[in-house]
Structures are given as structure tokens and as C-alpha cells.
Amino acid sequence: xxxxxxxxxxxxxxxxxxxxxxxxxxxxxxxxxxxxxxxxxxxxxxxxxxxxxxxxxxxxxxxxxxxxxxxxxxxxxxxxxxxxxxxxxxxxxxxxxxxxxxxxxxxxxxxxxxxxxxxxxxxxxxxxxxxxxxxxxxxxxxxxxxxxxxxxxxxxxxxxxxxxxxxxxxxxxxxxxxxxxxxxxxxxxxxxxxxxxxxxx
Numbered sequence: 001x002x003x004x005x006x007x008x009x010x011x012x013x014x015x016x017x018x019x020x021x022x023x024x025x026x027x028x029x030x031x032x033x034x035x036x037x038x039x040x041x042x043x044x045x046x047x048x049x050x051x052x053x054x055x056x057x058x059x060x061x062x063x064x065x066x067x068x069x070x071x072x073x074x075x076x077x078x079x080x081x082x083x084x085x086x087x088x089x090x091x092x093x094x095x096x097x098x099x100x101x102x103x104x105x106x107x108x109x110x111x112x113x114x115x116x117x118x119x120x121x122x123x124x125x126x127x128x129x130x131x132x133x134x135x136x137x138x139x140x141x142x143x144x145x146x147x148x149x150x151x152x153x154x155x156x157x158x159x160x161x162x163x164x165x166x167x168x169x170x171x172x173x174x175x176x177x178x179x180x181x182x183x184x185x186x187x188x189x190x191x192x193x194x195x196x197x198x199x200x201x
Contacts, residue, residue, distance in 0.1 A: 052195060052199070053192035054071055055198075059089050063201060067199075071083050081158070087162070090161060092149070093176050095177050098149065149177065160180070164185065
């Protein structure tokens with residue numbers, strides 16, 4: 001004859017309480033371990049090299065400096081840096097044009113010496129404004145655009161020449177300075193997708 005085991009309700013409640021407590025402890029341990037792992041991974045990601053992705057879309061003398069200065073500064077800080085030169089910005093990589101970039105005085109009220117539009121439209125004013133800016137840069141001991149490009153390449157800054165723009169502007173591969181990479185938008189977007197800082201100039 002089988003003997004029926006009777007469990008004291010108080011003991012059963014106590015066992016259930018102990019089990020629940022143990023389950024909660026295990027859950028908390030696993031949760032804390034997961035949080036610690038994620039925190040550690042985030043810290044490791046932050047401690048790794050940062051990446052700057054720049055788009056240079058303008059080819060005037062005054063607009064050539066910002067992307068090059070930002071990229072070389074980032075490289076000096078230990079960041080990875082890359083510049084995508086597109087549309088008129090491609091002139092900065094064009095070996096025939098990069099030493100002859102100009103700054104127009106027309107509709108450019110931010111110039112240190114404001115020039116009324118009717119005067120800025122006079123032939124020769126662009127050359128004069130360009131010469132003035134080159135003088136300001138020389139006095140401030142700011143490197144020239146060719147020199148900044150050289151510093152950028154020596155610092156490991158990646159220079160991307162937009163292939164779509166090359167087709168539109170009929171720019172040939174041999175027109176682009178040595179060391180620059182020919183890249184489409186998809187290639188640069190892949191590079192920029194891992195950048196902590198992205199800028200459009």
C-alpha cells in the first residue's frame with residue numbers, strides 16, 4: 001500500500017520562496033554580467049581610433065583650407081581621416097588646378113575687406129582678391145594648398161576623388177594627384193559609416 005506524502009504548506013511556501021530568491025539572484029548576476037560586458041565593449045570602442053569623414057564640395061581657395069586643416073589636425077590627434085572631393089571640390093586634387101585656386105570677391109561679404117558687388121564684377125577683381133588672401137595666409141604662416149595636401153598624405157589622410165564628378169567634369173585619372181583614391185559615393189559612404197564625426201564643407 002502506497003504511503004501518501006504530505007508536505008507541510010508552510011514548508012512548501014518556504015521552499016518556493018528560496019527557489020524564487022535563487023532564481024532572482026541568478027538573474028541579477030547574469031544581468032550585471034551582460035551590462036558589464038556591454039560597458040566594457042563601449043569603453044573599448046571609445047578608446048579605439050576615432051574617424052573623421054569630410055566632404056569637400058567647393059573648389060575656391062578659401063574653401064580648400066577648412067577640410068584640409070580639419071583632416072590634418074585630426075590626423076595629428078591620432079584620428080583616422082578621409083576627405084571626399086566632389087564637384088568643384090575635385091579641383092583641389094587636380095594637379096593642373098590646385099596651385100591656381102581663386103577666391104571671388106563677388107557676393108562674398110565675409111571677406112576682411114568687403115567689396116561691393118558692382119566692384120567685385122569688374123574684370124581683374126578675382127585675381128586681386130586671390131592675391132590678397134594668399135598674402136594673409138602667408139603672413140599667418142598657413143601652408144599653401146599643395147603643402148597642406150602633402151602634409152595630409154604624409155599624415156595618412158585618405159583623399160577620395162569622386163569618380164562621378166570626374167565623369168561630369170571630364171577629369172582624367174592622370175589629372176588627379178598621386179596618392180589619391182578614385183572612389184564612388186558607395187565606397188565613401190562605407191568609409192563614413194564607421195566615422196564618429198562627419199562634416200560637409
